[in-house]
Amino acid sequence: MLDVTLIRNHPGQVREGLRKRAVDADIxxxxxxxxxxxxxxxxxxxxxGERRRISAEIAVRRREGAAAGELQDAAKTLTDELAEAEAHLAELAARHQEFLDALPNLPDDDVAAGGKENNEVVRTVGEPPAFAFPARDHVGLAQDLGLVDYKRGAALAGNGYWIYRGQGAALEWALLNHFLDAHRRAGYEFVLPPHLLTYEAGYTAGQFPKFADEVFRVDDHFLLPTAETALVNLHRGETLDERELPRRYVAYTPCYRRESGSHRTADRGTLRGHQFNKVELFQFARPEDSDAAHLELLERAEELVAGLGLHHRVTKLAAGDTSPAQAKTYDVEVWLPSLGAYAEVSSVSNARAYQARRGGIRYRPADGGKAAYVHTLNASGLATSRLLPAILEQCQRPDGTVAVPEVLRRWGLPEVLRPQSTPA
Structure with a gap:
């Protein structure tokens, strides 16, 4: 949520920030x-206050045995006036809150205006692999190697679902283990949160009310679309001690999303689905530390991709391509040869105080000053459903096998993935 004081004192600044997102709010x-x-x-x-004063005077007169008829008449009139005023206030408060809830975060000054066409490539790491043989796509490789069962996944749950099998399941689990191990060694506290959350959790994250129809609902709960939604709520309604900051968390969860891909080539296989696995990083930081924390999260995500030996790039998103709750986002994107394009495997974002204001998450300065809102930051660290296709395509060999990145082999994987005898 935006600071209402900022809107009152600097309406022009707010309008310009929103226009970078193509949002024309009637400030x-x-x-x-x-x-x-x-x-x-x-x-x-x-x-x-007047009602309290009259009530106290009536009580005094009654104790003294004096008449209080005119005061009682005044109290009744005042009670009727107050009820009407409170009803009007409630209606105004609802409209006031509805307007604030609908406003996205203001993009940082260095974030470009417009949509994804204005995204800025910050750096490209390595070169796209060059093959001296007809390269194959990840779908065919995964099927021939017995890694992913698309047919049975769709039979079990419908389009947008798949089943990892055999070495495919082992590769998926090795990626998750590798990421979690790296983040835990870096001092992040490991969290396994609930997958079913309340409306308040979605509101604090900035996903509700606008995107309330885009989640899977179970009675009065919803399935988390990302662990960020749970992690940002760990300290909802709390005031942290400044000496406890930053708070660093890492979580593993499946992610459940109603929106899935189509049958387009760019959405095939595990590139886009209703359920996928992700390791999520989250930080609660002091405002003056949040820029450094943002770059640290980006470095962590990028190091993991580089450690897998994958060609990738880092892109700074334009305002219109940035999630409404975030002020600035970098995407780490891997190269998929079959598409001739990059696919995002990590979004690294700084929400500033936007989520903290919605969730009432503050910190108390060590010098005893006034409590202030923390800054919240998150990063995929990493999502696996696009990493597996990137590994298959970038590490494929002429005989149809795929070399396993060395950092994953300690989790029980062979040096090379070969076809396995699995049920047809």
Whole structure:
């Protein structure tokens, strides 16, 4: 949520920031509403104070045995006025909150305006692999090597689902183990959160109310679309001690998303689905430390991709391609030869105080100053459903086998993936 004081004092700055996202919010209308809301709130407090004063005077007269008829009449009139004013205040408060809830975060000054066409490639690492043989795509390789069962996955759950089998399941688990081990050694606390969350969790993350229809619902809960949604809520409603910051967490969860791909080549295999695995990094930081924390998260994500020996690039997203809750996002993208394109395997984002304000997450300065909102940051560390295709395509060999990145072999994988005898 945006700081309402910022909107009041710097409406032009807010309008310009929102326009970078192509969001044209009616700030003047909100300021009019805000002024009426504050005036009405003041009037309600005045009426409540007057009612307390009259009630106290009535009590005194009763103790003294004096008549209080005129005061009781005044109290009744005041109670009716107060009820009407409180109803009006509640209506104004709902409209006030609805407007604030709908506003996305303001992009940082160095974030380009516009959509994905204005994304900026920050750096490219390595060269795309050059093959002296007809290269194959990840779908055919995964099927021939018995790694992924697309047919039975769809039979079990429908389109957008798959089953890792044999060495494919082992490769998926090795990736997760490798990532978790690296982050734990770096001092991140390992968390296994619930997969079913409440509406308040989605609201704090900035996904609700706007995107409430894009999640899988189970009664009055929803399945988390990313572990970020759970991790940002770990300290909801809390005031942390400045000396405890930064708080660093790493979680593993499946991610459940209603939106899936189509039958286009760019969405085939495990590139896009309703359920996929991801290791997520999250930090609660002091505002003055959040820029450094953002770069540290990016470095962690990029090091993992580089450690797998994969050609990749880092892209800074334009405002319109950045998640509404985030102020700045870098994507780490791997190269997929069959598509001649890059696919995102990590989004590394800084929400500034946007999520903390929605969730009431503050910290108390060590010098005893006024409590302030923390900054929240997250990064995929990493998502696996696009890494497996990248490994298959970038590490394939002329005989149809695939070399396993060396860092994964300690998890029980062979040097080379070969066809296995699995049920047809």
């Amino acid at each position: 003047p209308a909100f300021l009019t509403l805000d002024a009426t809301f504050r005036e009405t709130r003041t009037a309600v407090e005045r009426l409540r």
